[in-house]
Amino acid sequence: MGRFAGIGILTLAALLFTFSSALAGFDIPSGVYRIGQLDEALDHAEMYGRPITFVYANKRTDCGLAAAAARDLFKQLGERTVLIYLESGEDWGEVPALVKKALKSEAAGRFIPRAVIVDQNLSEVIQIIPYAKQEERGRLLRQAKKKLGAY
Secondary structure (H helix, E strand, O other), rough: OHHHHHHHHHHHHHHHHHHHHHOOOOOOOOOOOOHHHHHHHHHHHHHOOOOOEEEEEOOOOOOOHHHHHHHHHHHHHHOOOEEEEEOOOOOOOOOOHHHHHHHHOOHOOOOEEEEEOOOOOOOOOOEOOOOOOHHHHHHHHHHHHHHOOOO
């Protein structure tokens, strides 16, 4: 019985790995702007009095953890901010200097996805959210929502 249980566990592990890899990557939700639409996003933010979140990620990632983290950022911050997706490897020419500096800061961490929440005038960083595992990411997102309550 032990031998068959071991084979069953290995088979299950292989299936789970294959399944999680197939689920990696993510779709950009509707209503999320791209950096080429910065002016439209700024108009939207001004019209509705909302801060802006820049989410730096790779939608074609093969990492299920990174894809889940990006989906969390979109879901949790899309309710209270205007979202702009920055593709990994994309031309940074249009990215505001304040956002570039925040994304490259030590506080943003080394891994993606990461997010920078700024005020609607692009003059102040409200919060930087580095890549984090689910529990820590939840804490950071709750902290961000609390700060966003003032806007």
